[in-house]
Amino acid sequence: MTPASSPTSENRALRRLSSLVAGRLVIAIPYAWLLVLFLVPFFIVFKISLSETAIAMPPYSPAFSFIHGIAGLWAEVKKLGFDNYVWLTQDNLYLFSYLSSVKIAAISTLLTLVFGYPIAYGIARAPSTLRATLLMMVILPFWTSFLIRVYAWIGILKPEGLLNQLLLWLHVIHEPLIILNTSKAVYIGIVYSYLPFMVLPLYSTLEKMDHTLIEAAEDLGCTPVSAFWKITFRLSLPGIVAGCLLVFIPAVGEFVIPDLLGGSHTLMIGKTLWNEFFENRDWPVASAVAIILLLILVVPIVYFQQAQARAEEAGR
Amino acid sequence: MNGRKWSRFNIVSVTLGFAFLYLPIVLLVIYSFNASRLVTVWAGFSTKWYVALLTDTAMQNAAWVTLRVALISASVATVLGTMAAIALVRYTRFRGRLLFSAMIYAPLVMPDVIIGLSLLLLFVAVGLDRGFFTIVLAHITFSMCFVAVVVQSRLLTFDRSLEEAAMDLGAPPVKTFFLITLPIIMPAVVSGWMLAFTLSLDDLVVASFASGPGATTLPMKIYSQVRLGVTPEINAVCTILIAIVTTGVVIASIVNKRREVRRLRDEQAARRG
Numbered sequence: 001m002t003p004a005s006s007p008t009s010e011n012r013a014l015r016r017l018s019s020l021v022a023g024r025l026v027i028a029i030p031y032a033w034l035l036v037l038f039l040v041p042f043f044i045v046f047k048i049s050l051s052e053t054a055i056a057m058p059p060y061s062p063a064f065s066f067i068h069g070i071a072g073l074w075a076e077v078k079k080l081g082f083d084n085y086v087w088l089t090q091d092n093l094y095l096f097s098y099l100s101s102v103k104i105a106a107i108s109t110l111l112t113l114v115f116g117y118p119i120a121y122g123i124a125r126a127p128s129t130l131r132a133t134l135l136m137m138v139i140l141p142f143w144t145s146f147l148i149r150v151y152a153w154i155g156i157l158k159p160e161g162l163l164n165q166l167l168l169w170l171h172v173i174h175e176p177l178i179i180l181n182t183s184k185a186v187y188i189g190i191v192y193s194y195l196p197f198m199v200l201p202l203y204s205t206l207e208k209m210d211h212t213l214i215e216a217a218e219d220l221g222c223t224p225v226s227a228f229w230k231i232t233f234r235l236s237l238p239g240i241v242a243g244c245l246l247v248f249i250p251a252v253g254e255f256v257i258p259d260l261l262g263g264s265h266t267l268m269i270g271k272t273l274w275n276e277f278f279e280n281r282d283w284p285v286a287s288a289v290a291i292i293l294l295l296i297l298v299v300p301i302v303y304f305q306q307a308q309a310r311a312e313e314a315g316r
Numbered sequence: 317m318n319g320r321k322w323s324r325f326n327i328v329s330v331t332l333g334f335a336f337l338y339l340p341i342v343l344l345v346i347y348s349f350n351a352s353r354l355v356t357v358w359a360g361f362s363t364k365w366y367v368a369l370l371t372d373t374a375m376q377n378a379a380w381v382t383l384r385v386a387l388i389s390a391s392v393a394t395v396l397g398t399m400a401a402i403a404l405v406r407y408t409r410f411r412g413r414l415l416f417s418a419m420i421y422a423p424l425v426m427p428d429v430i431i432g433l434s435l436l437l438l439f440v441a442v443g444l445d446r447g448f449f450t451i452v453l454a455h456i457t458f459s460m461c462f463v464a465v466v467v468q469s470r471l472l473t474f475d476r477s478l479e480e481a482a483m484d485l486g487a488p489p490v491k492t493f494f495l496i497t498l499p500i501i502m503p504a505v506v507s508g509w510m511l512a513f514t515l516s517l518d519d520l521v522v523a524s525f526a527s528g529p530g531a532t533t534l535p536m537k538i539y540s541q542v543r544l545g546v547t548p549e550i551n552a553v554c555t556i557l558i559a560i561v562t563t564g565v566v567i568a569s570i571v572n573k574r575r576e577v578r579r580l581r582d583e584q585a586a587r588r589g
Contacts, residue, residue, distance in 0.1 A: 011486075019489040027410055030400035030460065034419040037457040041434030044441050115336075118329035125326050134330065136569060141337050143510075143561050145518045147535050147542075148554040152340035154546050155347065162343060195337065246425065253427020255521050260542065270429045277433060278524075287437065290430050297427070305421045312404070312417075312472070 042294070049084055049287035084288040094289065097272040098296065104183060104258075104268060105251035108190035112247050113240065115191060116198035120239075121232075123199070124206035135203065142196045150189055150260050157185050157261070181263025189257040190247070198243040205239030206232070238307070245304040249297055269293050341558065348551035365552040375553065378537040381448065382517060385533060389455035390513035396456065397463025397512070398505055404464065405471040423461040431458055432525030439526065446528030454526040455516040462515060463508035470504030503572050510568060514561060 088094045123134045141149065156162045157180040164176040179185050209232065217227040255270035262268065269289065277286040348366075352359035369375060400420055407413070423431065435454045439446055478500070482492045498505070520535040527533065534553070541550055 015488050022490050022493075023407065026399045027403040027407060027416070030396045030403065030464075031412070031416055031419075033396055033457070033460070034400075034416070037435065037438065037453065038419050038423060039415075041438040044437045045430075045434045048437055115333070118325075119333035122322075122326035122330035122333070125322050126330070127322060137334060138337070140562065140565060141341065143514050143565050144341065144558050145514075145535065145554070145561075147518065147520050147538060148344070148557065149340065151538070151542055151546070151550065151554065152344040154542070156340060156343065158546075192336070192340070195333075199333075249425040250427055253429055255427075255429050256539075270427055273429045273433065274521075283437070286433060290433050293427065294430060301422055301425060304425055305418055308421045309417060312468070 045287045045290055048284055049291050050081065051284050052083070084284050085292075087285060088288055088292065093267070094269075094272065094292075097267045097269045098292065100267045101252050101254075101269040102296065104186055104190070104266075105248050105254075108187050108194075108251055109244050109248040111187060112191045112194055112198045113244060116195055116202060116243065117240075119195075120199045120202035120206055123203055124209075131207075135200075138196050138199050138203075146193060147256060149193055150256050153185070153189055153192065153261060154180065157188070180261060181265070183262060183266045185261035185263075186258050186266055186268070189261045190251050190254065193257065194247040194251065197246040201242035201246065202236060202239040205236045209235050242304075242307055242311075245300055245307070249300050249304065252297060253293055344551055345555045345558065348548060348555040350548055350551075353548065365548040366556075368549055369552055369556075372549070374532075375534075375537060375549075378532050378534045381531055382534040385448065385451050385455060385523075386513050386516040389452045389459060389516045390509050392452075393456045393460040393512040394463050394505060394509040397460040397508055398467050398501075400460065400464040401467035401471055404468055420461050420464050423458045424465065426458075428519070428521035429525075432522040435522070436525040446526060447530040448527075450526045450528070451523050451531060451533065454522050455512075455519065458522065459512035459515045462511050463505075466508040466511060467501060467504045470501045474500060503575065506568065506572075510564065517557070517561070 119138070123131060123138070126134055154161075158164070159176040159178060159180070161180070163179070164173070167173045168176065179188070213231050213235075214227050217231055218224065222230065253270045254268060255274050258266050258268040258271050259274070262271075270293075273286050273289045273293070276282050276289060347358075349361050349363065350358055351362035351364070400416075403410075404413075404417060404420065432454070435450075435457065436446070439450050439453075444450055474497075478496050479492055482496045483489065487495065518535065519533075520539050523533045524536055524539075527536070534557075538550055538553060541547065
């Protein structure tokens with residue numbers, strides 16, 4: 001210890017140093033993890049989507065390997081091509097899968113909004129003593145397995161299933177409805193599985209709303225319906241956008257629901273990718289399918305991130 | 317939203333909503349006690365499908381693998397996710413922060429098939445043998461982002477004056493974190509851990525990509541049986557899983573509520589004293 005530096009100033013310097021190191025580590029460790037296990041894999045997917053299919057393990061001929069030096073690398077780059085992407089445009093299966101995924105996801109997002117809004121609205125208006133319990137009850141199914149919840153619908157929607165048994169018994173219908181293995185079952189499955197993702201953001205915007213605004217509008221002669229559209233609906237738009245993105249983006253790439261409920265006639269891109277990978281064992285084409293799916297979703301994902309960042313700023 | 321009565325329309329829509337959410341699960345549980353092999357025909361009460369599970373070693377092995385994967389991945393994901401949340405909330409300016417927050421939020425909505433495929437190709441590229449370990453790595457990667465978001469929301473409402481007081485009194489930052497910050501954000505860290513645990517317990521798609529021939533998780537096992545048809549045994553497995561998760565969540569929320577009540581009482585006492 002030099003006479004110039006008192007123990008406290010040395011302490012302070014040490015503290016600043018430890019704070020700096022701790023701060024760096026807190027950022028660096030999760031950052032490095034996500035770089036290696038989340039970002040880098042996308043580049044590998046892209047790279048493999050450009051390589052040729054081969055009957056081997058792994059079933060592709062490697063694009064870029066550094067064994068042959070720069071000249072070898074250049075030879076490999078020349079071999080790369082967009083053949084797999086050309087292939088995707090030539091086979092209608094892929095185009096139809098993309099279109100039908102986006103369509104099914106969009107319709108089910110809308111349905112989820114229509115069913116979720118009254119629930120969120122009802123919870124937001126519930127007596128404050130009940131609200132926490134109701135909210136907990138919305139979240140609880142989310143904790144139980146996704147696979148199990150989708151599976152539960154098979155027994156209900158089958159031709160000889162519980163729904164048809166009930167409707168036949170009530171004499172509403174005279175022969176069983178065919179719902180399982182059609183796109184109707186997929187809509188039901190998506191709405192059911194993603195409902196909590198819609199209700200929670202809607203609830204959080206509706207709960208914050210100032211009810212006196214509606215009273216003022218009604219006092220000024222607005223009908224309840226137009227007061228709802230002009231005030232409640234408008235003010236809950238951030239919740240609507242967040243809820244719709246939380247449902248739409250994962251629904252486009254959904255695999256379990258179309259696979260278990262949709263049957264072979266319902267095309268969705270998540271299922272096509274899965275089959276390409278596990279059944280045809282065509283990794284390069286599966287990678288190309290994934291890259292195109294990512295391109296379709298990049299706009300909603302970026303929009304979602306910006307909404308999240310804005311919410312984070314607002315919470316600060 | 318206050319000031320208006322809970323109208324009949326509100327009550328009906330909430331009730332119908334909950335009926336829709338819970339009826340399928342309730343039916344699944346009821347039919348796991350069905351004596352008939354045909355899942356949709358009721359033939360009396362029986363626990364024989366649960367007894368059958370006792371001898372199903374393949375199912376038990378899968379359950380054991382799943383449990384270990386979930387415990388390890390949830391614990392690592394909680395540490396990494398909490399660090400990420402602190403990085404996001406406390407360090408508003410560092411190089412590459414935009415990319416960092418993008419990498420936190422993107423996995424929340426990214427389709428499972430993309431995450432699974434990309435991780436598999438990474439494991440193959442670096443020559444990692446696929447199995448138990450790769451499933452753990454994959455689960456940590458997506459669940460840490462959910463933990464980060466849960467902990468972040470707690471950190472944002474956090475009163476920093478307590479931390480500042482501790483630092484003024486001479487506590488080094490790391491010590492301040494473990495003595496002051498961590499106990500306060502603990503409920504969020506615990507619910508982050510539980511979320512990561514159930515996400516791991518639940519995952520079929522990413523695990524199918526990331527696992528090799530050696531490791532089969534419970535969802536993979538359930539899925540391969542469901543493809544062969546609905547059977548009462550699967551209903552029984554699902555019922556057990558639902559029971560475990562529901563008990564866990566209910567206990568955790570009661571504990572959390574008690575702690576919250578105690579904290580409020582302590583704060584009031586501190587204000588009076």
